Amino acid sequence: MKTIKKFTHIDAKTVDQAASILRAGNAAVLSGGTDLLGTMRFEILPNYPEVVVNLKSIPDLEYIKEDASMLRIGALTRLEDIAKNDLVKTRYTALAEAAHRTATPHIREMGTLAGNICQMTRCWYFRLPDNRFNCVRKGGKQCYAVRGDNRYHSIFGAVKSCFAVNPSDTAPALVALNAKIRTSKRLIEAENFWDMAVPGSTVLDADEIVTEIQFPKPAAGSKSAFIKFAIRKSIDFPIVNCAASVLDGNARICLNAVYNKPYRATAAEESIKGKTIREDSAEAAGAAAVESARALPGDKNKWKIQIAKTMVKRALLACS
Numbered sequence: 001m002k003t004i005k006k007f008t009h010i011d012a013k014t015v016d017q018a019a020s021i022l023r024a025g026n027a028a029v030l031s032g033g034t035d036l037l038g039t040m041r042f043e044i045l046p047n048y049p050e051v052v053v054n055l056k057s058i059p060d061l062e063y064i065k066e067d068a069s070m071l072r073i074g075a076l077t078r079l080e081d082i083a084k085n086d087l088v089k090t091r092y093t094a095l096a097e098a099a100h101r102t103a104t105p106h107i108r109e110m111g112t113l114a115g116n117i118c119q120m121t122r123c124w125y126f127r128l129p130d131n132r133f134n135c136v137r138k139g140g141k142q143c144y145a146v147r148g149d150n151r152y153h154s155i156f157g158a159v160k161s162c163f164a165v166n167p168s169d170t171a172p173a174l175v176a177l178n179a180k181i182r183t184s185k186r187l188i189e190a191e192n193f194w195d196m197a198v199p200g201s202t203v204l205d206a207d208e209i210v211t212e213i214q215f216p217k218p219a220a221g222s223k224s225a226f227i228k229f230a231i232r233k234s235i236d237f238p239i240v241n242c243a244a245s246v247l248d249g250n251a252r253i254c255l256n257a258v259y260n261k262p263y264r265a266t267a268a269e270e271s272i273k274g275k276t277i278r279e280d281s282a283e284a285a286g287a288a289a290v291e292s293a294r295a296l297p298g299d300k301n302k303w304k305i306q307i308a309k310t311m312v313k314r315a316l317l318a319c320s
């Protein structure tokens with residue numbers, strides 16, 4: 001049984017203090033710890049953090065409040081609180097459903113929204129204990145999924161040769177609901193939060209901390225939904241998920257687990273524009289979403305293309 005290596009644990013009192021510890025180097029922030037501690041225990045990364053900065057000791061980072069223009073969710077708000085919140089369920093439905101479909105009740109009670117959108121990829125080569133595959137995502141030379149077992153990998157190509165996918169369930173809901181992410185330094189559109197330069201990571205600087213997620217108040221008559229396909233009904237990462245929001249013939253549609261970052265299905269948005277959502281128009285939007293999708297050589301992940309198409313169709317129908 002693998003035990004976790006030693007590290008220094010610091011309870012941060014403020015966001016500034018946490019950021020300054022990060023600036024000193026070789027440190028990681030911890031929210032619920034449901035992802036970070038696993039990566040440390042299994043030593044999947046080339047650099048083991050010497051210091052872990054606990055953000056839970058910082059007051060006032062856990063809240064759900066709506067003001068005149070937006071819904072604000074504190075970075076450390078737990079997924080279970082988001083899933084159960086009546087306001088979120090009624091007006092920001094895609095987010096509530098995404099939070100509800102994440103992991104297990106225990107993990108949702110620990111896991112936070114910020115941790116969910118910052119979590120690392122679940123690619124099994126990346127995640128193998130003791131950094132056995134020093135892949136491109138870790139600064140190595142190759143993506144082992146290209147010739148290996150890639151049945152869960154990207155159907156929309158690689159970023160810097162990495163075919164791993166973003167595994168977050170809440171991320172596509174943020175993009176579909178046009179959210180913004182407030183950090184210790186700036187405000188970032190959710191759509192731009194996942195970096196393209198370093199595959200699978202976020203645009204956060206090494207000393208930058210997510211503090212709040214902001215959602216514009218949905219206009220009257222708008223609807224949103226989240227649909228997830230996983231092998232198991234519970235405790236399972238998405239094979240493909242999809243969030244959509246619709247208002248007056250305009251849709252924002254985002255798939256995840258199909259590419260290095262959440263994939264905005266703009267071709268599907270165009271396809272459904274101005275149309276009533278019905279079986280045939282939703283089907284056509286699903287087909288448009290995957291028009292540029294390609295299976296990896298060997299076709300092991302080809303099945304995901306059909307699933308992505310169906311997820312888009314079902315997410316749209318759920319908004320009708």
Ligand SMILES: Cc1cc2nc3c(=O)[nH]c(=O)nc-3n(C[C@H](O)[C@H](O)[C@H](O)COP(=O)(O)OP(=O)(O)OC[C@H]3O[C@@H](n4cnc5c(N)ncnc54)[C@H](O)[C@@H]3O)c2cc1C
Nearest residue numbers: 031032033034035036103111112114115116118168169210
């Ligand atoms: C068995 C199991 C099943 C799971 N199933 C799913 C699933 O179905 N869907 C899904 O989406 N996820 C799943 N997860 C992944 C994930 O652990 C949870 O979704 C959770 O939301 C992560 O949040 P956390 O607060 O525990 O993150 P942590 O583990 O605390 O942090 C995760 C990462 O984010 C960084 N981070 C945390 N907070 C901040 C912040 N405020 N600012 C900047 N960086 C930050 C950390 O440094 C770390 O790199 C699963 C995990 C497990 C162990």
